[in-house]
Amino acid sequence: MQTSGKRKENKAKEMSRSQTIAFFLRGSVRFFVIGMILSLLVALLDMIGPKIVQYTIDYVLGDEAGPTAIAQYAIMACGGREYIRAHLYIPAGIVILIAVFSALFRYLYRVFSSMGAEKLICRMRDELFAHILRLPVSWHGRNHTGDIIQRCTSDVETVRNFLSEQMMTLFRVGILVGFSLFFMISISPSLTAMSAIFVPVIIGYSVFFHNRIAASFLKADEEEGKLSSIAQENLTGVRVVRAFGREQFERERFETQNRGYTRMWIRLMAWLSAFWCSNDLISGSQIMLVIAMGAVFCVRGRITTGQYIAFVSYNGMLTWPVRELGRVISDMSKAGISIDRIRYIMNSEPEPLRTDTDEAADTAATTDSGAATAFRAPCTDSLGAAPLDIVFDHVSFSYDEGTEVLHDVNLTIPAGTTLGILGATGAGKSTLIHLLDRLYDLPRDNGTITIGGRDIRSIDRRALRKYIGLVLQEPFLLSGTLAENISITKPGEPDMEAVREAARVAALDETVDRFTDGYETYVGERGVTLSGGQKQRTAIAQIVMADTPVMIFDDSLSAVDTQTDARIRHNLLEHTAGSSVILISHRITTLMQADCIAVIDHGRIVEQGSHEELLALGGLYRHIYDIQTSY
């Protein structure tokens, strides 16, 4: 439905991986910076411990000659060699003190990085949710809810871990490796070379391995999405599943998917375990080589005993982070996929709430924070409170390229009149309404729909939807009380008087009076605790409450008996006096009082006129009338 020019423009404002990360990191980055400073302090403190042990062994306990200037200064500061020899608790105490500070900084590091992580995930959820709410109905039709939910939960979690843990670990590992190598080189460059030769091997092996299994991780994520989709679909459609006795089939479908998913993870885990084992083997060999060669160096007098012990400690500090690097790289490959899955949502073009002309300006001004800013942009467009003429002019439309659903529709609804639309199922009645409400957008060269002479494509969607009240064919109630649902268009505490009046017009009042909790009755998710007719009447009450200049009832009386239908129509006629009304129905009795009735057949308006005119015409309307009155 998009023109190719528009698509190109969208491509330009797509966020790259790094832009997506930068966008989400806003607001939490300072916590991560503090975390980094703290981890730097921890690494520095950790480096001092082995040095103290080395000096104590070599220059305090032993009689090694030629202590370095730093060692000399440290020994003097603690009272001199003899004094420390008699009071060995001094170096022990310093080591403990350093450990205490290191623990304190480690604690603070955890606190700050967790705060950063929580702020980050909070922003990610907020932005994703706000963006998803703005995505067009057609986008929601193309994407499975279960998969979207998975992207908003487990993928968000993966990205958070990547940014708050893996990136921080990468930084820490960098510092530790740098510091360890520095101290090791200062002790023995040749022993360091023997140890360091393993570093690129371990890292290279990790990268190679994780590149090999990246595709499997992506597949596993997709399989998880499919699994959630099946579960979600079955929960939403629980009644259909029961009614058609599909439990066994659905269970088997779920189990097959679940088995496949489990098998996939078992295979992945087997690969990961193999990786960790082999990695352990390489790291173990490295430690063994350093201990053995260090001992040789020590015996041959190339390094002192203290240096040997310190070197082994530093080497231990090097081994852990290098191995950690393997895990980080493994998770990073997952994070890349998750970021792409989240980017898919963030880069999907939202339904612009402002006019088409304002959109270009918006896009230019808000490339990376477009979602949030455009969403909060004030609505300045207004159609006023009086009904205006609605005109469909040569409107043609297709959902998917190829099959045209509406063909050259011409319709005029003069302000303040009622239009009835009659047509068989699938004729295109709801489509007509969806186009008017801009739930689907009419492409540029497929005709025009105007309100008061203005092309609806140039009207702010929010203003348009405030102007048009629409009772959808399949009403959807949100969880909450009946009163809250009826006053859904009016935020805040429900105005009970208005709610009662709306319920009266929708012929819902007597039913509600019979409920123990009245208007405080809790309506379950999607209104499952109400009957079909009660749900429809609640939806009518919502629109009555909204009191819009244009009201559309898409087959809204199909689930009520003819008596209630008549009562509601009578009430509506009174209530909607002065408003423009569009009534869609299969029942001629519902429509016969309309000022004009349009008969739609296979996407074409085939007849138009008042009830009497259409009867006299003797066409399709007459035929349907005869069938409906012959019972």
Ligand SMILES: Nc1ncnc2c1ncn2[C@@H]1O[C@H](COP(=O)(O)OP(=O)(O)OP(=O)(O)O)[C@@H](O)[C@H]1O
């Ligand atoms: N979201 C969609 N994507 C693709 N095709 C659609 C979509 N919605 C409707 N259609 C198709 O468009 C045609 C017209 O559908 P529409 O819902 O407008 O019919 P209708 O006249 O309202 O029927 P009913 O009386 O059953 O509600 C149908 O053939 C339907 O299959």
Ligand SMILES: [Mg+2]
């Ligand atoms: Mg319909």
